[in-house]
Amino acid sequence: MRKLISVFAIALLTVSAAFAQKAPAKFNQYGVAVQSDVLDVEAQDGILVMASPNSKYKMWFDIRVQADVAGFFGAPSWADKIGNGVSIRRARFAVKGQVDENWYGEFDMDLANGLVELKDAIVRYTGIPNLEVQIGNFKENFSIQRNTTSRYLQFMERPMVCSALAPSRHFGFNVKYAKDWFWGSAGIFGPEIAGAEEWQYIADNNKDFGYNAGMSLTGKVVFRPLYKAENASLHIGGAFSYRTPKASAEKYGYYRASARNSTSINRKKYLDTNDLAGYDHNLLWTAELAGHWKGLRYEAAFIQDHVFFKPDAVDPTPQKFWGWYVQAGYLLFGGSQRYDANGGKYTKIKPGKKWGDIELCARYEYCDLNGNKVFGGAAEAFALGLNYWVTNNVKMQVNWQYNNNDRYANGKNKLFCGVDESGQPTKDYGKVVTANGKAGVDYHMISVRFEIDF
DSSP states (O other): OHHHHHHHHHHHHHHHHHHHHTOOOEEOTTSOEEOOOOOEEEEETTEEEEEOTTTOOEEEEEEEEEEEEEEEEOOOTTSOOOOOEEEEEEEEEEEEEEOSSSEEEEEEEEOGGGOOEEEEEEEEEOOSTTEEEEEEEEEOSOOHHHHSOGGGOSSSSOOHHHHHHSOOEEEEEEEEEEETTEEEEEEEEOOOOOSHHHHHHHHHIIIIIOOOOOOEEEEEEEEOTTTTOSSEEEEEEEEEEEEOOOTTSSSTTOBOOEEOSSOSSSOOOOEEOOOBTTEEEEEEEEEEEEEEETTEEEEEEEEEEEEEEOTTSSSOOOEEEEEEEEEEEEETTSOEEEEETTTTEEEEEEOSBTTBEEEEEEEEEEEEEEOSSOEEEEEEEEEEEEEEEOSSSEEEEEEEEEEEEOTTOSTTTTSOOEEOTTSOEESOGGGOOOGGGOOSOEEEEEEEEEEEEO
């Protein structure tokens, strides 16, 4: 009997193995046979991740909501009124995927305040050690502040000089190398592809005038002498960019630089060069220094833009615009700052307590858009910030800032910048009387942000 049972069991196992080897193939919606794999689903620091241990496949969501409130006070009585306000600063939805060990893709969009805008659309190859090649719509590797994700900024908004001069997302091709103490990047970029407006400009300029989309060449190097340090980093970087007119601009062949006073709720752009005709190309460069030691993180950068015009321009005189900032933050309850070595920027902190950590920050910034016979205005700002890192996914920020605009900061002659001899508000900087040495709109602001990432 036992022998019979043993023979039956062996026969059953043999038949089962045969059926398993001949399991029916799986097909996709187009009728093509596909390989399938079981995925592990888990939450990694509150982020939903689906991954396969066998095929190197991994997909995750990157969702971010930032709700802002801001109030403004202390402006001169003659100045244009500044309305307090609220804003969904960012409502981001991104899907990111590592389809195998060498290929990565990303799609990122923003739905803030009901407006749809494309952010990142990336195809990336990482099959060569320490090298990363990508094409699509993404941030140029130029400014450490611009390239740091908004999740991990020390202040709610980036400095004015970054908003005015540092390039952000453009369609392009980029190669990056990062190993030990050296980090380098080089890319060629076209126009901005953000929304329907930019694309319509590109299409119309192509259809009606045959204009090229435009081109930029951007390169950056970073030296990191403390790459072996466990609780410290030192980032010494420099970048250069050669840029030509882009078809995504409302007026092709015009140069314009502008910035708000490091706020998204006060929509007044006091700093604005207006449209400068006959634009041929510009040379943009920056030098930056950043680092951290345990809970301390600091960062400083200088950015300058040299703008050149065609010989037959109304005014062919080259222009120079520039600015700089310095900022620092310290975690008060034993937390540690973190440096992203592959990205050449800073990432999320390691909190010092179970309930999180609190970061105290300070910043000074200056931006000058006054050139040769071009008066776009100059401004400085002093800011203090308090960041409460509640969890890996929840952050609260409070910022106070004092903005000091000069007499030329009149928003393309649309905003009052002082009073004239009769004591009446004027938008003409040439008529401003500097009573008690005062000119330009100076004011305070307090802003609050509630953020969640998942």
